[in-house]
Structure formats: structure tokens, C-alpha cells
Amino acid sequence: xxxxxxxxxxxxxxxxxxxxxxxxxxxxxxxxxxxxxxxxxxxxxxxxxxxxxxxxxxxxxxxxxxxxxxxxxxxxxxxxxxxxxxxxxxxxxxxxxxxxxxxxxxxx
Amino acid sequence: xxxxxxxxxxxxxxxxxxxxxxxxxxxxxxxxxxxxxxxxxxxxxxxxxxxxxxxxxxxxxxxxxxxxxxxxxxxxxxxxxxxxxxxxxxxxxxxxxxxxxxxxxxxxxxxxxxxx
Numbered sequence: 001x002x003x004x005x006x007x008x009x010x011x012x013x014x015x016x017x018x019x020x021x022x023x024x025x026x027x028x029x030x031x032x033x034x035x036x037x038x039x040x041x042x043x044x045x046x047x048x049x050x051x052x053x054x055x056x057x058x059x060x061x062x063x064x065x066x067x068x069x070x071x072x073x074x075x076x077x078x079x080x081x082x083x084x085x086x087x088x089x090x091x092x093x094x095x096x097x098x099x100x101x102x103x104x105x106x107x108x
Numbered sequence: 109x110x111x112x113x114x115x116x117x118x119x120x121x122x123x124x125x126x127x128x129x130x131x132x133x134x135x136x137x138x139x140x141x142x143x144x145x146x147x148x149x150x151x152x153x154x155x156x157x158x159x160x161x162x163x164x165x166x167x168x169x170x171x172x173x174x175x176x177x178x179x180x181x182x183x184x185x186x187x188x189x190x191x192x193x194x195x196x197x198x199x200x201x202x203x204x205x206x207x208x209x210x211x212x213x214x215x216x217x218x219x220x221x222x223x224x
Contacts, residue, residue, distance in 0.1 A: 043215065055210070085152075089155070089210070091207075094167070096170070099152060
């Protein structure tokens with residue numbers, strides 16, 4: 001089974017800053033990676049799929065990159081609505097489709 | 109409009125079982141996989157398992173084998189998650205989600221509380 005290691009666990013940043021969250025897979029997941037944002041008390045929302053493709057309606061300040069076992073989510077020019085938790089998830093081959101442990105992005 | 113409507117909050121006693129539902133609208137569940145995800149209070153997301161409603165085939169994370177059973181009723185466009193032998197460790201919010209290059213639609217979540 002593929003394991004996902006996400007870092008950092010928490011991140012404090014100011015509005016306007018740029019932040020990067022990373023996920024490392026325990027094996028090659030061939031870009032079958034998604035990123036989600038979750039606000040407190042709400043369902044997660046899809047941000048990026050296939051490692052680099054933005055989901056419908058996601059602002060262009062979000063971008064996904066990576067290949068093989070290493071992937072990143074970058075948020076340029078942080079906005080107040082970007083604060084919350086972020087998760088990666090792989091979809092390579094067969095289940096289980098494990099999530100990363102999450103990154104909590106807070107206002108500095 | 110695609111929507112996933114989940115059943116209401118449950119309070120159940122330890123040792124009991126519970127069946128949660130997820131009714132889809134705006135698409136046919138036979139055309140995709142339906143998944144279930146667990147989130148314990150202040151914790152991360154855990155993938156439980158999925159079903160292919162077209163044929164009933166299921167896959168589970170090994171951690172949930174024996175604990176969770178996923179079924180689907182295509183006539184009502186509904187997916188179900190049954191949890192058995194409940195303990196306090198099962199207290200969590202449970203989400204259903206549709207697979208569409210990632211989980212593109214999620215239910216609103218069902219809060220399950222296991223307490224005597």
C-alpha cells in the first residue's frame with residue numbers, strides 16, 4: 001500500500017505571502033494525486049487533481065506540481081479565505097487511496 | 109446540479125451497529141465509484157473504502173475490514189456505510205464522496221457519536 005507523508009503539519013503565514021505544502025509518496029504514484037482544502041466544520045473541497053490540474057472554480061493563485069513520489073501545492077499571494085486545512089490524496093492503481101496527514105494553515 | 113445528501117446525526121451505544129446513507133442527485137451513481145471517508149474530531153481524513161455501484165464490487169482500507177460494509181442501491185441512487193461493533197474510536201464525522209478525478213463532490217457529513 002502507498003503511504004503519503006505530508007509536511008509541514010502546520011504553517012503560519014500572512015495575507016499576501018506565498019506558501020508551499022509538500023507530499024511524499026512511498027512509491028511512484030504517476031501524478032495520480034489530488035489536493036483538498038477543508039474549512040473548519042465543512043466538507044473538504046477539491047483544489048487540484050492529476051497533480052497539476054486545477055478543479056473548476058479554483059483561483060489561479062493555487063498551483064500543483066511534482067512527479068514520481070514528490071508533489072507540492074503552492075499558494076501565491078495568500079488571501080484571508082485560504083486559511084484552513086489542506087490534504088493530499090493519491091489515486092494510483094488500487095486502493096487504499098490514502099490521504100496525507102494534513103497541513104493546518106493559520107493566519108500570522 | 110450534483111448533490112450528495114447524507115443522513116442525519118446518530119447517537120448509538122457501544123457494541124451496536126449503524127447504517128449511514130448518502131443519496132445522490134444530478135448524476136447516476138452507476139456511472140462512477142462512491143467512497144466513504146472518516147474524520148475523527150480535530151483529526152485528519154481517513155479513506156474507508158469504495159463501491160462500484162454498477163456491480164457492487166467493494167474495496168476497503170485494511171484498517172476498516174470487518175468494521176465497515178459499503179453497499180449501494182441503484183434504484184434509489186443511494187450509497188450506504190454500515191459500521192458494526194461500535195466503540196468510542198468510531199465517533200467521527202463520516203463523509204461520502206464521488207470520484208471524478210479526485211473527490212469532486214462530497215456529502216455534508218454525518219456525525220456519529222458512540223456513547224452509553
